[in-house]
Amino acid sequence: MRGRNVDVPTGDRLRTMRVPLLVSETIPGPRSREIHERTARLMKGLSGQVKLFPVVFEEGQGTHLRDADGNCYLDFSSGIYVTTLGHCHPKVTEAVRKYAGILMNCHDFSTPIKMRLLEKLESILPGDLGGAIQLYDSGTCAVEAGIRACRAATGKCEFISCFQDFHGKTGHAVSLARIKPINGAGRAQGFYMVPRPDPYRPWFTRENGEIDTDAYVAFYREFIAEATSGQVAAFVLEPVQGWAGSIFPPEDFFPKLRKLCDEMGILLFADEVLTGMGRTGKWLAMEHYNTLPDVVTLGKGFGNGFPVTAMCIRKPYAESFEAISASTSYGGNPMACAAALASIEAIEEEGLLENAMRLGAFFEKKLAEMMRRHPIVGHVRCKGCLMGVELVRDRRTKEPLPEAGRLVYQKAFRKGLAWIPAGHILRLSPPIIMSLEEAGLGMSIVDEAITETERELGYL
Numbered sequence: 001m002r003g004r005n006v007d008v009p010t011g012d013r014l015r016t017m018r019v020p021l022l023v024s025e026t027i028p029g030p031r032s033r034e035i036h037e038r039t040a041r042l043m044k045g046l047s048g049q050v051k052l053f054p055v056v057f058e059e060g061q062g063t064h065l066r067d068a069d070g071n072c073y074l075d076f077s078s079g080i081y082v083t084t085l086g087h088c089h090p091k092v093t094e095a096v097r098k099y100a101g102i103l104m105n106c107h108d109f110s111t112p113i114k115m116r117l118l119e120k121l122e123s124i125l126p127g128d129l130g131g132a133i134q135l136y137d138s139g140t141c142a143v144e145a146g147i148r149a150c151r152a153a154t155g156k157c158e159f160i161s162c163f164q165d166f167h168g169k170t171g172h173a174v175s176l177a178r179i180k181p182i183n184g185a186g187r188a189q190g191f192y193m194v195p196r197p198d199p200y201r202p203w204f205t206r207e208n209g210e211i212d213t214d215a216y217v218a219f220y221r222e223f224i225a226e227a228t229s230g231q232v233a234a235f236v237l238e239p240v241q242g243w244a245g246s247i248f249p250p251e252d253f254f255p256k257l258r259k260l261c262d263e264m265g266i267l268l269f270a271d272e273v274l275t276g277m278g279r280t281g282k283w284l285a286m287e288h289y290n291t292l293p294d295v296v297t298l299g300k301g302f303g304n305g306f307p308v309t310a311m312c313i314r315k316p317y318a319e320s321f322e323a324i325s326a327s328t329s330y331g332g333n334p335m336a337c338a339a340a341l342a343s344i345e346a347i348e349e350e351g352l353l354e355n356a357m358r359l360g361a362f363f364e365k366k367l368a369e370m371m372r373r374h375p376i377v378g379h380v381r382c383k384g385c386l387m388g389v390e391l392v393r394d395r396r397t398k399e400p401l402p403e404a405g406r407l408v409y410q411k412a413f414r415k416g417l418a419w420i421p422a423g424h425i426l427r428l429s430p431p432i433i434m435s436l437e438e439a440g441l442g443m444s445i446v447d448e449a450i451t452e453t454e455r456e457l458g459y460l
Contacts, residue, residue, distance in 0.1 A: 009021070009066065009072060010059060010066070011061065012061070014059060014060075014061040014062075014064050014066055014072065015061035015062040015064060016062075017064070017072070019064050019072045019073060019074045019416060020071075020072060020073055020074055020415060020416020020417070020445075021071065021072040021416070022071050022072075022414075022415075022416055023069070023070045023071055024069040024070065024071055027055075027069075027071055027413075027414045028053065028054055028055040028056070028067065028069070029067065029068070029069025029070075029071060030069065031056070031068040031069045032054065032055050032056040032067055032068045032069055033054065035056040035068055036050075036054040036055075036056055039056075040054075048421065049409075049420055049421055052406060052409060052410060052421060053409070053410055053413045055067050055071075055413070055418075056068040059087075060075070060079075060083070060086075060087025060088060061086075061087055061088055062086040062087060062088075062089075062431070062433065063075050063086050063087075063430065063431050063433065063434050063438055064087070065087065065418050071416070072416070073413075073416045073417060073418040074416060074417055074418070074438060074441060074442050074445070075087070075418045075430065075431065076417055076418060076419040076420075076428050076429065076430045076442050076446075077418050077419045077420045077427075077428075077429055077430075078301070078385075078429050078430060078431050079305060080300075080420060080429075081242065081274045081279065081300045081301065081386075081429050082300045082301060082304070082305050083301075083304055083305050083431060084277060084278055084279055084300070084301030084304060084343070084385075084431060084432055085301070085304045085343060085346055085347070085352070085431060085432065085433055086431040086433045086434075087305070087431075089304055089342075089343075089346060089433075091342045091343075091345065091346045092303070092304045092305075092306070092339050092342045092343055092346065094342075095338035095339055095341065095342035096306055096335050096338055096339050096342075098338065099113065099334040099335045099337075099338040100335055102334065103334045104333060104334065104335060105329075105330065105333040105334070106333070106334070107327070107329060108327035108328075108331075108332060111334050111337065113334050113337045113338050113341065114135075114332055114334070114337045116337075116341055117135075117337040117338075117340050117341040117344075118130075118133055120341055120344050120345070121133060121310065121312070121340075121344070124283050124344065125283070125284070125296075125312060126283070126284065126286075126287055126292055127292040127314065128314050128315040128316075129292065129293070129296055129312050129313070129314055130312060130315075131312075131313060131314050131315025131316070131317070131318040132312070132313045132315070132317070132318035132319075132320075132321045133310055133311070133312045133313075134310065134311050134321060134326040134327070134331065134332075135308060135309070135310050135328075135331040135332035135336065135337070136308075136309045136310070136311065136328055136330075136331040137307045137308065137309065137328065137330040137331050137336070138168075138299070138307060138309060139167075139168055139271075139273035139297065139299035139300065139309050140167075140168030140169055140170045140173045141170075141309065141328065141331070142273065142297040142298070142299060142309040142310060142311040143167045143168045143172075143173045143176070143236075143271060143273070143297055143311075144168070144170060144171070144172055144173055145311045145324065145326055146234075146236075146269055146271075146295050146297055146311045146313075147159065147172050147173075147176075147234075147236075148324040149295065149311065149313055149317070149320045149321060149324055149326070150233040150234040150267050150269060150295060150320075151233050152320035152321075152323040152324050153233075153267065153313070153317040153320035154233045154234070154265070154266075154267060156231040156232060156233035157190055157231050157233060158190040158191070158192065158228050158229060158231050158232045158233060159175075159176060159190065159191050159192070159232065159233060159234055159235075159236055160192050160193075160194060160220070160223075160224065160228075160232055160234075160235045160236070160266075161176040161177065161191065161192070161193055161194075161235075161236045161237060162193065162194060162195065162196040162237045162238075162241075163193050163194070163195055163196070164196075164241055164243070164244035164247075165177055165196070165236075165237055165238045165241055165243075165244070165271070166238065166241075166242060166243035166244070167236065167238075167271050171188065172188055172191070174187075175187040175188040175191040176191060176236050190229075190231075192223070192227060192228060194219065194220055194223055195216070195219075196216070196237060196241075196249060196253075197211055197213055197216050197249045197250055197253050198211075198247050198249075199211050199248070199249075199250055200247075200378070200379040200381075200390065200398070201398065203216070204216055204219070211250055213249075213250050213252050213253045213256055214256070216253070217256045217257065217260050220235075220257075220260060221260060221264070224264060224266075232264070232266050233266070233267060234266060234267040234268070234269040234294075234295065235257065235261055235266055235267070235268055235269065236269040236271060237269075237270070237271065238270075238271050238272075238274065238275065239254070239270055239271075239272060239275050239284070239285035239286050239288075239289070240274070240275050240280065240285055240383065240386060242274040242275070242386075242427070243422065244422070244425075245388045245390065245422045245423075245425030245427060246381055246382075246386055246387055246388030246425070246427055246428075247381065247388065248381050248383060249289075251288075251289060253289070254286065254289035254291040255289065255290065255291055257291075258291050258292075261294075267294040267295060267317070268291075268293045268294050268295070269293060269294065269295040269296075269297075270284070270285075270286050270293035270295070270296045270297075271296075271297050272284050272285060272286070272296050272297060272298055273297050273298060273299035273300055273309065274299075274300055275386065276296070276298045276299075276300075276301065276302065277298060277300075277301040277302050277343065277344075277347070278301065278347050278352055278353050278356055278384075278432050279301055279356070279384060279385060279386050279429065279432070280356070280360075280383040280384035280385070280386050281353055281354075281356040281357035281360055281383065281384030281385075281432075282353065282384075283353070284296065285383070288383060292314075294313065294314050294317060295311070295312070295313050295314070295317075296311075296312050296313075297309065297310065297311050297312075298310040298311075298312070301343065302340050302343065303336060303339035303340045303343055304339060304342075304343045304346075305339075306335065306336055306339035306340075307330075307336065308331075308332075308336035308337070308339055308340050309331075310340075311326075347432075350433070352432045352433060353432075355432055355433070355434075356384040356385050356432040357384060358436075359384065359385055359430070359432065359434060359436070359439055360382055360383055360384040360385065362436055362439055362440075363382045363385075363387055363428075363439065363443070364382045366439075366440070366443040367380035367381075367382055367387065367389065367443075368380065370389070370443075370446070370447055370450070373447075374447075374450050374451070374454060375395070375454065375459050376391050376392060376393070376401055376404050376450065376453070376454055376457075376459055377389060377390070377391060377392075377450065378390045378391065378392030378395050378398055379392075384432070385429060385430050385431070385432050385434070386428075386429055387427070387428040387429070388422075388425055388426065388427055388428070389425065389426040389428070389446070390424065390425050391404040391405050391408065391424045391425070391426070391450075392424070400423065400424035401424050401457075402423045402424045403457070404424065404450075404453050404454075404457060405421055405422070405423055405424040405425060405426060406421065407449075407452075407453040407456065407457075408426060408446070408449045408450055408453045409421040409426065409449075411448075411449035411452055411453060412445050412446055412448075412449035415445045415448065415449065416445065417442055417445040417446065417449075419446075426446070428442075428446070430442060
């Protein structure tokens, strides 16, 4: 539907209507372009997805988004993995509204709502991971605190992380991740990077061509012995690489890494800012691998859009919090605690872990069909509502096809699907409240966009 003088849906009507609904002559429309240009004049360093598709969103309800020109989209990004429960979930909205009128902040003094959140979080974390918890206002802050806690707990100072993992955009968090050196400056001293198992692009394989996780672990052991000072406090990694394109390790990798860390006196630090709180169908993605980390960070979906994150550490290392000045001005404020508690309760009350798993099984079938039909689809992967589609020039060589990634992303967005690019990899992270009907609609849009791109690039 295109044209002017249309009835623009808002509020509950936006939540329940059928999308996509495209009403402007061009997408992004004129008002989106004007607002974006005025914003970009002052705000620099915008993400690649905004540069590729400068739409301006005004409203979101559930799995739906509306832009400044009245176009309505199906959300397959969850605000970049954040609105796991959909936009403006009624329970979360009401909790924030309530505490915004009661008490906004009181530094790190205890409050009744903070007590309730901490006890609820302890109850859902596996093992003794709730031994000590501290609350922050960004994933980066939680990671930085985790680094300090690991140093305090072990008396060691160095860290191992993995190529293409992402852990934040401040000092040491950046040193854990792939970075672009500025004026010759690279990672901080004592931070080392190693490869991690990617089943589609493995570094180490067995004679039969299968990925060899034993070889990765052996490499880590040798690297730590020869390249570090022997003072490694923690091995830090994302359970699933998000920024790199939703890359899942083999099922046996984390148990083997856990064993190596135990043997060498190294803590295992799982950064679950992206993957935690139901995104993959479990409270923590590490639960899929039956592996208990020593430290875990939570964020994004933790408050369903409200800026609240957490760093949690196992009980034997709880006292390390006392040595790092763990509190912050904004972390754990009543509004944040209310949002996080409401998010956890909504997941439990609405059976959303089960729904995420149900959606995951549906997405796996759709992705497998996509793989069979499209020559440029080299690899697909999925757990719950976290997916990746890798586009390649040739399946045999696995050469990336970034121009296809750009075209598919833009074409699907113009068809009314809001989602996330990553070069030649397409990232999909729909809210875990989504219905199977909406899930099928979104996958159909992706499929159409890939077909049109293949035709445009000469593959059909």
